[in-house]
Amino acid sequence: MIEASDMDMPLSRFADPARRWADTPTRTVSAAGTTFFYRQLGPATGVPVVLLNHWGANLDNFDPRIVDGFAASRPVFALDYRGVGASGGKAPLTVAEMATDTVATLRALGLDQVDLVGFSLGGFVAQDVALRALTLVRRLILAGTGPAGGIGIERVGAVSWPLILKGLLTFKDPKTYLFFTASEPSRRAAKAFLGRLRERTKDRDAPVGMGTFLRQLKAIKAWGRQTPQDLGRIASPVLVANGDRDLMVPSSNSADMARRLPNAELVLYEDAGHGGIFQCHEAFTRKALAFLDA
Numbered sequence: 285m286i287e288a289s290d291m292d293m294p295l296s297r298f299a300d301p302a303r304r305w306a307d308t309p310t311r312t313v314s315a316a317g318t319t320f321f322y323r324q325l326g327p328a329t330g331v332p333v334v335l336l337n338h339w340g341a342n343l344d345n346f347d348p349r350i351v352d353g354f355a356a357s358r359p360v361f362a363l364d365y366r367g368v369g370a371s372g373g374k375a376p377l378t379v380a381e382m383a384t385d386t387v388a389t390l391r392a393l394g395l396d397q398v399d400l401v402g403f404s405l406g407g408f409v410a411q412d413v414a415l416r417a418l419t420l421v422r423r424l425i426l427a428g429t430g431p432a433g434g435i436g437i438e439r440v441g442a443v444s445w446p447l448i449l450k451g452l453l454t455f456k457d458p459k460t461y462l463f464f465t466a467s468e469p470s471r472r473a474a475k476a477f478l479g480r481l482r483e484r485t486k487d488r489d490a491p492v493g494m495g496t497f498l499r500q501l502k503a504i505k506a507w508g509r510q511t512p513q514d515l516g517r518i519a520s521p522v523l524v525a526n527g528d529r530d531l532m533v534p535s536s537n538s539a540d541m542a543r544r545l546p547n548a549e550l551v552l553y554e555d556a557g558h559g560g561i562f563q564c565h566e567a568f569t570r571k572a573l574a575f576l577d578a
Contacts, residue, residue: 305351306484310343310370315392316385318372321364321489322393326355331422333576334390334398335362336406338428339440339504340497342369342489347562348480353569358399358576363389365409367496369489375499379405379432379507383412390420399576401425403561404533405500408432408507414518423576424518427525427561427568430537431512431544438508440532441501447531463559465529470555473563515544522548523575525568527560549575 308325323343326333333354337345346362354360366385367375376382386409390398400421402410407429414421430437444462451458457478464474522545526538535552542550551571553560561568 305346305348305355310487310489313389313392316366316388318366320366320372320385320389321370322389323362324360325351326359327357328359330358331576332359332361332395332398334395334400335360336365336386336400336402336409337362338404338406339500340492341405342492344369344484344489345481347477347565348483349565350561350569350572353565353573354401357573361393361395361398364489365500367499368492375496375503377499377502377506379408379412379503379510382409382503383416386413387417387420396420397422399423399425401427401572402429403427404429404558405504408504411513411515411518414520415513418517418519421518421520424520424522425525425572425575426522426538426541428527428530428533428558429541430533431515431541432507432510433512434508434533434537434540436508436534437537438505440504440508443531459559462532463557464563465527465555465557467555470557470563474559477559477562477565515541516546518545519547521575521578523551523572524548525551525561525571526553527556527558527563528552528554529556530558530560532558 308323310321310323312319312321335346343362343364351360364371365382366373400410400413407426410424410426414424447461448458450461460474464470524538524542526535528535538550542548553564556563
């Protein structure tokens, strides 16, 4: 569990005005027969940190404070999936296809070894990448996510639709209800997180259409129904992080992954939901950097 004192410590030491996520230009790379959009920032040396995002998320949905924290000392690459944002093609219907695309994109970028950070759907993809390209992934961070065949994953849509509708009816971003709990501190954190996502005002990514949103949901449902994978094959050190009240991908899946992975550490944030790493972004960034530097 996270100590309250950890959550209160400032992250000013990570701030670098020359490397702000909000100002990072968008780039393209050709891989696997299409064009992928991505952003890169941080120093030129060090093991790159690669970020994989959640269902219905484009490049503008990465938390700027977390990205800037990583980029203060590491090269950072944030990727769009096929068919997401401005990237070409149609969104894949399976996590395996997304993983294949991700490996091809990393190879096209000339990255031979990376530290992979996957949130939610991105965590599904990150696991699959680690299993199919064992030497590519040095360290792995799995946040707000679960294993293939995990408890409740096939019901992500059934759980999410009412909360998405609630967001529309209350004129609030659905992530308020999907990623955060109903407590006052969590709702304050939701407002702050959503404000951070609006910091970038120029060169924003193309919005994610409903067709892509639904295709990704099919991939999520298929992952939830898939035969469990042999996570024991992932020898890389893994940090598993989540809120202790995740409604979308039940928190029990995080504990399950941590048990099944041979070299894993589990962190659960109190009074936090699916977006626990955003609610506790300072504590998470500190923990993640310490893990990657170990």
